[in-house]
Amino acid sequence: MPKKFIPGLAAAANAAVQADVDVISSYPIRPYTGLMIQLSQAVANGDLDAEFVHGEGEHGQLAIVHGASLAGARTMTGSSGVGVTYPMEVYSPISGDRCPVQMVIADRTLDPPGDFGQEHTDALSTKDQGWLLGWASLPQEVYDNTLIYYRVGEDPKVLLPQMNCHDGYFVSHIANWVNIGEQSQVDEFLPPYKAQRPLDPLRPVGHGPQIYANQGPALEATRFNAIWGAREVIQQAVKEYNEIFKRDVDPFVELYHMDDAEIAIFIQGCHAHTCKYAIDDLRKEGVKIGMVRPKWIRPFPSPEVAEALSKCKAVGVVETNNSFGASGYAGQLTPEVCAALVKGAVKVDKVPQVASFMAGLGGHPVKIEQFKFMAEILAKGAKGQFDKPTYWVDLECEVEM
Amino acid sequence: MAKVNRPKLELAKSIAKVPDVARSEYYVKGHRTCAGCGPAIAYRLACKAAGKNSIFFGPTGCMYVANTSYLCVPWAVPWTHTQITDAGAVASGVAAAYEAMIRKGKYKGDYPGIVVFAGDGGSIDIGLQAMSAAMYRDHDFLFICYDNEAYANTGIQTSPTTPYGANTSFTPPGPVIPEAKKLFPKDAAKLVSEGHPSARFVATASIGYPVDYINKVRKALNAEGATFLHVHAPCPKGWRFDADKTIEIAKLAVETGMFSLWEKEGMTAPYKITYMPKKMKPVKEYMALQERFAHLKPEHIVKMQNFVNAKCAGLGIEAPTPPVA
Amino acid sequence: MFDTKKLQVPIPAHLEIPEGGVVESPKPDGEQDQFPSGGWRILRSVIDQERCTKCLTCWLACPEPCIELAEDRSVSIDLKYCKGCGCCANVCPVQCISRVPESDFKGDVEFMDEPF
Numbered sequence: 001m002p003k004k005f006i007p008g009l010a011a012a013a014n015a016a017v018q019a020d021v022d023v024i025s026s027y028p029i030r031p032y033t034g035l036m037i038q039l040s041q042a043v044a045n046g047d048l049d050a051e052f053v054h055g056e057g058e059h060g061q062l063a064i065v066h067g068a069s070l071a072g073a074r075t076m077t078g079s080s081g082v083g084v085t086y087p088m089e090v091y092s093p094i095s096g097d098r099c100p101v102q103m104v105i106a107d108r109t110l111d112p113p114g115d116f117g118q119e120h121t122d123a124l125s126t127k128d129q130g131w132l133l134g135w136a137s138l139p140q141e142v143y144d145n146t147l148i149y150y151r152v153g154e155d156p157k158v159l160l161p162q163m164n165c166h167d168g169y170f171v172s173h174i175a176n177w178v179n180i181g182e183q184s185q186v187d188e189f190l191p192p193y194k195a196q197r198p199l200d201p202l203r204p205v206g207h208g209p210q211i212y213a214n215q216g217p218a219l220e221a222t223r224f225n226a227i228w229g230a231r232e233v234i235q236q237a238v239k240e241y242n243e244i245f246k247r248d249v250d251p252f253v254e255l256y257h258m259d260d261a262e263i264a265i266f267i268q269g270c271h272a273h274t275c276k277y278a279i280d281d282l283r284k285e286g287v288k289i290g291m292v293r294p295k296w297i298r299p300f301p302s303p304e305v306a307e308a309l310s311k312c313k314a315v316g317v318v319e320t321n322n323s324f325g326a327s328g329y330a331g332q333l334t335p336e337v338c339a340a341l342v343k344g345a346v347k348v349d350k351v352p353q354v355a356s357f358m359a360g361l362g363g364h365p366v367k368i369e370q371f372k373f374m375a376e377i378l379a380k381g382a383k384g385q386f387d388k389p390t391y392w393v394d395l396e397c398e399v400e401m
Numbered sequence: 402m403a404k405v406n407r408p409k410l411e412l413a414k415s416i417a418k419v420p421d422v423a424r425s426e427y428y429v430k431g432h433r434t435c436a437g438c439g440p441a442i443a444y445r446l447a448c449k450a451a452g453k454n455s456i457f458f459g460p461t462g463c464m465y466v467a468n469t470s471y472l473c474v475p476w477a478v479p480w481t482h483t484q485i486t487d488a489g490a491v492a493s494g495v496a497a498a499y500e501a502m503i504r505k506g507k508y509k510g511d512y513p514g515i516v517v518f519a520g521d522g523g524s525i526d527i528g529l530q531a532m533s534a535a536m537y538r539d540h541d542f543l544f545i546c547y548d549n550e551a552y553a554n555t556g557i558q559t560s561p562t563t564p565y566g567a568n569t570s571f572t573p574p575g576p577v578i579p580e581a582k583k584l585f586p587k588d589a590a591k592l593v594s595e596g597h598p599s600a601r602f603v604a605t606a607s608i609g610y611p612v613d614y615i616n617k618v619r620k621a622l623n624a625e626g627a628t629f630l631h632v633h634a635p636c637p638k639g640w641r642f643d644a645d646k647t648i649e650i651a652k653l654a655v656e657t658g659m660f661s662l663w664e665k666e667g668m669t670a671p672y673k674i675t676y677m678p679k680k681m682k683p684v685k686e687y688m689a690l691q692e693r694f695a696h697l698k699p700e701h702i703v704k705m706q707n708f709v710n711a712k713c714a715g716l717g718i719e720a721p722t723p724p725v726a
Numbered sequence: 727m728f729d730t731k732k733l734q735v736p737i738p739a740h741l742e743i744p745e746g747g748v749v750e751s752p753k754p755d756g757e758q759d760q761f762p763s764g765g766w767r768i769l770r771s772v773i774d775q776e777r778c779t780k781c782l783t784c785w786l787a788c789p790e791p792c793i794e795l796a797e798d799r800s801v802s803i804d805l806k807y808c809k810g811c812g813c814c815a816n817v818c819p820v821q822c823i824s825r826v827p828e829s830d831f832k833g834d835v836e837f838m839d840e841p842f
Contacts, residue, residue: 022501023494049505051497055490056534063487063531067494070481071456072508073501075494089484097481098746159746192507197748199479199495201454201513204751206474208482210466211747218743221735228733303730416782420795430790430807431758436766437811441789453754472743473761477754611786637811645812645825648787 001180008142008171011178012078012104012164013038015146017048018186022073025055025064029083030116031168032106036078062087062094062103069099069161070207072198074150077101080168081108084122088129094161095130095223097207100153100193102146103131105165106172107269109362117363118168120269120321124297124332130223132162132230133298135268137254139176142166144241144249147181147190151237154193158230160223167320169363170270181245189244227299234296252301254293257283258308261290263378264352266309266337267318268294271359271366275318278371289375297333302340309341313382314353316374320360328389329356355386359393364401366393373397407512410452410619413612423449423615432475434467437644439634439651440547442608444468444518447545447632448476450618455514456480456495460488460523463554464547485523489531489544492517496540514622515542521562522552524631525589532593536627539599543621543628546589549636557639561587564659565708566701567693569639574696581696585708590631594665602628604664604675608635609651613662613675620664633660641692650690657687658713658721672716681721684709757807763790764835767810769825771803777822784814784823805835 006014012035016024024043026036042048051068055061058079065075079087084105094101105123109115120135127133132153136142142164149162166172181189197205211219231252238251256276258264267275272293282289292308294301309315319331326335334356341351357374360366370393377391411422427448434441444464448457457480459465465482468475483491496515502508517532524532524546532544551569552558558571565585568574574581594603602624606614614632621628635650637643642650654660655678662676684706688694697705710720752758773784780799785791792807793814803814815823 020505022505022507023497025494049501051501053493053497054534054538056530059486060490060493060531060534063484063490064494064497066487067481067483067491067496068498069494070491071495071498071502073494073498075498089486093484096746196745199456199481200508200510201456201479202510204477204479206469206476206480206749206751208747209469209472209474209749211743212471215472215741215743218737218741219747221737222743222745225734228730231730299730416786419782419786420799424795425754426791427754428791429752429754429756429758430792430804431761431763432790433761433763434789436789436809437813438789442787442813445789445791446786472747472749473758474749474751475758477752477756479751643812645816647789647811647813648817 001182003177004180005175006139006178007173007175008136008139008166009034009106009173010038011139011143012146013042014180015143016076017042018181018183019074019147019150019190021048021050021076023051023053023065023068023075025053025061025077027055027058027061027079027083029058029080031108031172032078032080032104034172035104058083058086059090062090065101066090066094066097066099069101069195070097070199072193072195072200074193075101076104078104080106081122082111085110085125088126091126091129091131096219098159099161100150100159101161102149102153103161103163104146105163106168107165108168115362118170119361119363123163123165124321126163127298127332130160130227131298132160132227134165134296136164136166136171137270137272137293139171140178142171143178143180147186148237148241151190152230152233155233156196158226158233159196160226160230167270170365179245179247185244189241230299250295252295253304253308254295255308256291258290258292260288261312262288263314263375263382264290264292264309264312265316265318265371265374266292266333268297268333269320271318271320274366274368275371278368278375281368282372282375287375287379289378300336300340305337305340309337309352310349312352314355314378316355316357316378318357318359318366330358330390331356353381353386355381356390357393358390361394364394367399369399370397408454409623410450412616412619416612419612419615423452425449427452427477429475429477432468433470434463435638435644437637437647439608439636439647440464440549442647443547443632443634446608446611446615447516447518447618448478450615451478451514451516451622453478454511455516458483458488458492458517460519460528461485462520462523463549464518464520466554486527487531488517488519488523488528489535492542493535493538493540496542512541517542517544519544519546521546521548521550521589522560525587525592526561533597536593536597536600536629539627541625543618543630545630545632547632547634548589549634549639551636551639553636553639562589565705566697568696579698580701590629593629594668597627598668599627600629601626601667602664605631605633605660605662607633607651607655607660607662609648609655610662610676617664639693642690646690653682653687653690657682657684658709658718659684659687661713661716661718663716674716674718677718681719683721762806763809764806767808767828769810769812770805770828770831771808771810771812771815771823772826773801773803774822774824775800777820779820781819783817783819787813787817789813
């Protein structure tokens with residue numbers, strides 16, 4: 001199939017149609033709404049045979065796909081911003097019920113006040129609820145992730161819901177080239193969803209009775225085991241994806257110039273690509289700088305992150321999200337990176353200095369000058385210590401929009 | 402709508418005829434509901450009426466916690482817990498899934514009877530949004546509100562169906578509020594029947610009139626689309642009466658006009674009263690049997706009687722005896 | 727690189743729980759014998775079979791349900807589960823069900839060894 005020049009939401013819609021989704025629940029909120037507009041058109045045109053259910057709100061959306069998945073259907077829903085935090089109640093029930101629903105999230109800042117720009121706080125705030133969670137950085141990756149996430153989430157060894165996230169506007173709405181697979185390739189890669197114990201009068205079961213307190217740990221440990229066991233499935237699924245679609249997708253992290261990097265930037269999402277341009281410039285000047293881009297936040301790719309960053313003297317974690325009052329830092333990713341590097345959890349000989357860079361908040365793009373500003377700070381940190389744990393790059397290095 | 406045949410369920414003409422059309426129990430013994438629990442009676446009869454080809458949904462509440470403690474279920478049909486907020490939405494998802502899976506050839510069985518069994522809170526308070534949306538979207542399912550007039554499982558707190566004047570742990574009587582509860586209740590079934598064009602069968606029922614109730618469940622399931630049933634289910638613990646009086650109180654509610662039995666086949670259809678007591682009784686007879694009303698003064702009883710008179714008039718029912726001023 | 731396989735938590739056999747907390751449904755007309763609720767009973771309902779008219783009103787009134795319906799439409803109470811609520815006695819049109827203190831009957835029904 002020839003490449004298509006399409007934005008991220010269209011890429012997700014394309015993949016959903018090819019994945020033969022059965023039930024979709026919609027509700028409008030900027031900027032992900034376009035996904036649902038495309039899917040409703042696909043259903044109306046007969047390109048996709050699915051029930052397109054108009055949810056009464058985002059909480060309803062999630063509950064609808066929860067039910068549909070319990071019945072054995074492959075489902076898709078999505079949202080942005082406060083639409084992601086509103087259904088918070090149902091995320092754990094869906095995960096605990098082992099329903100592999102997929103939620104496509106085009107990030108948006110959380111209120112207050114109204115801000116149509118994008119931040120990752122919306123989906124990151126749900127990371128403890130037991131979903132597979134990761135960010136695409138380009139429309140191509142949105143397409144890939146839609147298929148890979150179904151494959152991993154629906155695997156009988158995993159059976160977990162997935163949040164397929166990407167930057168609102170930058171990825172959701174800006175077009176880029178996407179290799180769309182042939183239907184036969186999709187069919188080969190993604191088998192139909194087979195629910196283990198669906199709600200079916202022919203095989204009655206009860207889902208979710210009350211449990212004794214002492215049964216709680218066992219139930220929760222099985223979910224813990226499932227999400228860490230997903231790593232093997234991710235590895236296998238990406239290998240098959242690359243073979244079938246003739247691609248070269250990284251399973252856990254994207255590394256850029258990390259082989260001999262002394263300082264590194266850890267960044268997820270689309271601004272990583274701007275970062276690469278800054279790195280190219282800096283490398284010409286002889287700066288030994290590299291970039292690590294995580295493809296997953298849950299399960300966190302600790303081994304790959306630790307291996308890549310442990311060789312560095314200083315690491316800057318770009319945070320396009322908030323965590324008010326977190327110890328020393330102001331974002332949710334820095335503590336995860338630090339935990340991956342702490343001696344004892346992982347065998348790391350010398351733990352690098354870690355600083356946090358608040359950048360892109362409110363929906364700013366992050367510019368090359370700002371990455372160079374971060375690199376200067378990293379260079380100083382590599383020599384000894386950062387003078388503070390968190391740098392608000394948006395405020396300390398203002399650039400013209 | 403899935404173009405698939407669903408075997409129609411037969412109605413019963415009398416209690417004597419019930420075993421001929423609905424013999425088996427799909428809600429079985431060995432559960433921790435209170436002795437004399439009205440909602441348990443309602444659940445048992447709903448499951449009996451719905452039969453084997455059904456899926457039930459239990460939002461959090463007495464009929465979830467008391468029935469499934471611990472790691473067990475009394476339903477011989479597939480059942481799932483839902484959040485108290487979202488039974489309507491989860492059932493919608495299951496309904497949509499079966500439409501899609503049957504149409505796409507991914508499921509070979511019959512379209513199941515999809516039945517939500519939600520408390521008053523899970524129906525028209527915290528569950529209102531999901532319930533209303535499910536009715537509006539015309540999913541082929543039945544939403545049953547079992548009404549024990551409180552959030553009972555958490556220790557009897559007021560809900561939007563708690564009657565005026567009732568003592569609950571969020572509406573205790575005291576010198577500042579002598580009537581305990583000042584607000585009058587929402588009318589669950591009217592709320593649905595007056596504003597949802599797709600609600601093609603809406604009815605009220607009572608465990609005091611079990612054959613009428615069983616038949617209404619079946620009529621609702623036989624109608625292909627969104628249907629709603631409001632079943633009155635007295636609660637000995639919450640309303641404070643002896644456990645053996647559950648059915649007696651349920652009947653008295655109907656005989657005093659506190660609860661009326663009707664059905665309506667669509668938003669613009671007329672209300673059809675399905676049981677009219679020969680002689681209506683004054684509400685104070687009903688309230689005298691329940692300690693939750695024991696603190697009320699005569700002026701409060703008058704207010705209740707006036708409310709009930711107006712409610713009955715609205716349905717075209719002869720008003721019970723007016724209060725003595 | 728650390729081996730995430732080592733993160734797998736072993737679950738002791740006696741705490742094992744079905745995946746996702748999904749349990750088998752009982753059979754129709756069956757019972758949940760892990761909770762014989764008859765242990766709650768203070769008053770036992772006793773049916774006078776001679777006066778019973780087999781109207782089935784009590785059968786439909788039972789919340790458990792623990793009133794067994796025989797082929798000849800006679801009814802009997804399953805004492806393993808009957809909580810003694812008395813609804814059957816209350817609704818009987820001919821009042822042929824009496825409620826007798828459970829303590830009058832010594833040891834004729836087996837319950838659980840320990841209270842739940």
